[in-house]
Amino acid sequence: MLPLTPRIAPITRSVLDEGELLEQLVEGFGSPVNVVLPQSAGANVARFLDVYRRRRLRGRIHFAHKANRSSALLRQLSTTDAGVDVSSLEELQHALSSGFPPDRILATGPKDRAFLWLAAQTGVTVAVDSLAEISDIPGRNAKIMIRLSGFVSHGVQMVSRRSRFGIRVGDLDTALDLIDGRAELVGLAYHLDTVAVAEKAVAFEGALAALDKCRARGLRPWTLDIGGGYGVNYLADGAQWERYTSALAQAVLGNRPPMTWNGHGYGLRAENGTLRGSLTVYPAHRGAAGADYLDQLLDTPAPGQRRPLGDLLLDHMYDLDVEPGRALLDQCGLVLTRVVEVRRQDGDLLVRVDANARDVSTEEHGVLMDPVLLGKDEGEGDNDGEGEERGAYLLGNLCLESDLITRRQVRLPRTPRTGDLLVFVNTAGYFMDFVATTAVRRPVTPMVALYRRDGRWRWCLDENYWPEGAP
Amino acid sequence: MRFDDITEAIGNTPLVRIDPAVHGLRNIDLYAKMELLNPFGSVKDRAAWSMVRPMLAGAAERGDTVVELSSGNTAKALALIAGMHGLPFRSVTNRMKVPEIKDLLLLLGAEIDELPGQSECLDPTDTDDPLTRMYRRLTESGGGFVHTDQYFNELNVEAHLNGTGPEIVKDLDGNAPDYFIACVGTAGSSTGVARALRQHDPDTRVIGLVSAKNDFIPGIRTIDEVHEVGLFDPGVYDTVEPVSADEAIDGLLTLVRRCGMLAGPTGGGAYQGAVRFLRTVDASLTERRSAVFIICDRVESYLSYLRERRPALFGQPARPHSVGSLSPAEVAAAPVVAVEAAEAYARDALVIDLRSPYAYQALHIDGSINIVDEAFGEMLAAGLPFSRRQPVLLVCPVGEKSASYAALLQKMGHPAVHSLAGGVIAWRDADLPLVRD
Numbered sequence: 001m002l003p004l005t006p007r008i009a010p011i012t013r014s015v016l017d018e019g020e021l022l023e024q025l026v027e028g029f030g031s032p033v034n035v036v037l038p039q040s041a042g043a044n045v046a047r048f049l050d051v052y053r054r055r056r057l058r059g060r061i062h063f064a065h066k067a068n069r070s071s072a073l074l075r076q077l078s079t080t081d082a083g084v085d086v087s088s089l090e091e092l093q094h095a096l097s098s099g100f101p102p103d104r105i106l107a108t109g110p111k112d113r114a115f116l117w118l119a120a121q122t123g124v125t126v127a128v129d130s131l132a133e134i135s136d137i138p139g140r141n142a143k144i145m146i147r148l149s150g151f152v153s154h155g156v157q158m159v160s161r162r163s164r165f166g167i168r169v170g171d172l173d174t175a176l177d178l179i180d181g182r183a184e185l186v187g188l189a190y191h192l193d194t195v196a197v198a199e200k201a202v203a204f205e206g207a208l209a210a211l212d213k214c215r216a217r218g219l220r221p222w223t224l225d226i227g228g229g230y231g232v233n234y235l236a237d238g239a240q241w242e243r244y245t246s247a248l249a250q251a252v253l254g255n256r257p258p259m260t261w262n263g264h265g266y267g268l269r270a271e272n273g274t275l276r277g278s279l280t281v282y283p284a285h286r287g288a289a290g291a292d293y294l295d296q297l298l299d300t301p302a303p304g305q306r307r308p309l310g311d312l313l314l315d316h317m318y319d320l321d322v323e324p325g326r327a328l329l330d331q332c333g334l335v336l337t338r339v340v341e342v343r344r345q346d347g348d349l350l351v352r353v354d355a356n357a358r359d360v361s362t363e364e365h366g367v368l369m370d371p372v373l374l375g376k377d378e379g380e381g382d383n384d385g386e387g388e389e390r391g392a393y394l395l396g397n398l399c400l401e402s403d404l405i406t407r408r409q410v411r412l413p414r415t416p417r418t419g420d421l422l423v424f425v426n427t428a429g430y431f432m433d434f435v436a437t438t439a440v441r442r443p444v445t446p447m448v449a450l451y452r453r454d455g456r457w458r459w460c461l462d463e464n465y466w467p468e469g470a471p
Numbered sequence: 472m473r474f475d476d477i478t479e480a481i482g483n484t485p486l487v488r489i490d491p492a493v494h495g496l497r498n499i500d501l502y503a504k505m506e507l508l509n510p511f512g513s514v515k516d517r518a519a520w521s522m523v524r525p526m527l528a529g530a531a532e533r534g535d536t537v538v539e540l541s542s543g544n545t546a547k548a549l550a551l552i553a554g555m556h557g558l559p560f561r562s563v564t565n566r567m568k569v570p571e572i573k574d575l576l577l578l579l580g581a582e583i584d585e586l587p588g589q590s591e592c593l594d595p596t597d598t599d600d601p602l603t604r605m606y607r608r609l610t611e612s613g614g615g616f617v618h619t620d621q622y623f624n625e626l627n628v629e630a631h632l633n634g635t636g637p638e639i640v641k642d643l644d645g646n647a648p649d650y651f652i653a654c655v656g657t658a659g660s661s662t663g664v665a666r667a668l669r670q671h672d673p674d675t676r677v678i679g680l681v682s683a684k685n686d687f688i689p690g691i692r693t694i695d696e697v698h699e700v701g702l703f704d705p706g707v708y709d710t711v712e713p714v715s716a717d718e719a720i721d722g723l724l725t726l727v728r729r730c731g732m733l734a735g736p737t738g739g740g741a742y743q744g745a746v747r748f749l750r751t752v753d754a755s756l757t758e759r760r761s762a763v764f765i766i767c768d769r770v771e772s773y774l775s776y777l778r779e780r781r782p783a784l785f786g787q788p789a790r791p792h793s794v795g796s797l798s799p800a801e802v803a804a805a806p807v808v809a810v811e812a813a814e815a816y817a818r819d820a821l822v823i824d825l826r827s828p829y830a831y832q833a834l835h836i837d838g839s840i841n842i843v844d845e846a847f848g849e850m851l852a853a854g855l856p857f858s859r860r861q862p863v864l865l866v867c868p869v870g871e872k873s874a875s876y877a878a879l880l881q882k883m884g885h886p887a888v889h890s891l892a893g894g895v896i897a898w899r900d901a902d903l904p905l906v907r908d
Contacts, residue, residue, distance in 0.1 A: 056869040156573050156583040196588020212833045229591035242684045246695050275698040278600045314868035315830035317896050
């Protein structure tokens, strides 16, 4: 049984130590319960700011709101230097009502007319995604950025996945013609969905060239927005990750017993004894994640000019805007679930929790890590002599074959008992509500904010959380 | 030796004994198979020629492109062979991590397609491996192609079964070595040589070397990646052991500094892995044994790889006039001009903008000249590039680099040099004019 131990920061640890409080929350609200830790977010913002400070960079760190719908997190972030990136009318309304002034809000993503109207009316900067959006912007004073895509590399051809977003670089002139006099161009933006630094470097340099084109037309955009995708390191131990992924490949090849439900390969498959496909799981242990990844990107030489991207940015006097989502929510939340059934089937330990794979959507995002089983380790009921640690499959509460919290056999410190709490840590970024549903008439999971005041943990409903003190 | 065609020079490489004083093994003769002496520079010349040769007939007439999933030596050999036959060559790769090799391939006329990295927001349906992606790109491009398919092509193995292996036996006076140690990349050379040696002597022991997971040695696959190779058959190897990049570089240094062999990291890894393994059996031996490893390619293409991992190997003594030689106090005491006074000061001074050329060309202070900081540093190493009577104002983005250079110029005896405090960004923020020529 190969473990994947989650990385647990001291603040998360101190929440897990409050077993009685967590028990009361699940008893009161029913399983599952989403818990957010708003006071954790500031430290993540500070790490990004530190990279800016060391590099003498200016610009805004926008929290990508879509990562979590919580009001507590948003209100807390509004007390920091961070801005917010909103991608719907409702998120924009939420940001405005959570204390963000318009000059710290950036509207991104696909937009309808109502969204564009409220953004323009309040003076929020709009990152336009298509030529049609430019024409749809009301009034003449909106501040806009153009999101570009389809950057071209020279020499070595860097192939990127096709993106549904953004205006093609080749259409920049058309976009600028459309803008002419209708809005103020404050910058250019791109976002690439990749973890490859070299791929981002091509887009970065391409966007700098596009900004220069704007300058040649007499425009004065001062901001380069490079989007999100800085990542989170979810696991405590890189060696565990390497052992696990090696073993998974061997299991797919049939050289060791299956480690997943029905031998699921997470994208890998065996053909004539050779491993094919590719492992489609999130790189859960990463050398550089979050602010460190940004630092690494800025150190990368531009493929054409062969000077570090961060230096080029300063040379050109541009501000840098970024939109981290999960990286700003590292260690900012957990999901509490109740064990409702424990049974053995064909030699496997099956543990059913009162939650489904959409409530704790780590599997959908390919993040593999073990949950934390609360309660005492001694005096367990099921003493079957298999040693201390147990491998278990976690079943969800939907009447659906595929509803497993994860198809990976997880490692538990002991056999759980009905009634135990099983906690999924570090879930604030994308794993709480992004895909949650009300299928089989299950209610939407309640969300509570846990915060420290006067030396102890307190809680309230997420919507009732307001940060302490005046800004 | 007179040839009509350079491909005739492929193969028949020497087998050279390593001086026992270097490896320290008492009972084992260790030989290096000098594959780096192939005409295109590596062991892959054999496989590339063996695989592409049968497909060349009519390829030029059809307008085919030679394609391969390669990040190094196979691509290099195929690029040269394709060029000789008037065919374009395209390499598709997601693992080309050595910049010199990219540049060399471009010089040889190859096209390189680099595949995208993993997506940050996971798409679980995107399970294509690089080979599948390559086929799709080829289909999209419409033209015909010659795909050598090195990870699955038996001709890759046969090149060594009929060439490299028998050559080793011949050079050992008709005997197979007791031990054969090889790094595993496509598995072609290790599998082919192992088969040839075992046909001669079934007791030959074969040790495969792979790189440790999360490590990177060009040309060697990791313990996981070998399973993606169609030619890889675990049964070929008596043992498969990991070798680290650190060991590979140690081995490379021994070969280049003590043996006169210009081996690259793969050869270095093979040497170091061989000696490490052989030491474990050497002490218990009572009679002489022989062992062979392969030096796959040459060191020159890996300078940046080595510089990144062992910067000390390239250590240069500190130069007399460099910003690195300044103390923080000297930099802090650099003469500066505040942005309010700068416009007047700039009128009578030589204004040097240290930013990149593109940034300068886009917007700069009127009348300034552009010398990018790295070039300026090089110039100062040789002395003052302007008169002491000439007042100078140095400009960089935020006034940090310019302060260092101002301090350096002052130390070199220039009496009238200043740095623009806050740099060109402060100048812009003060709404002072910037021009674009």
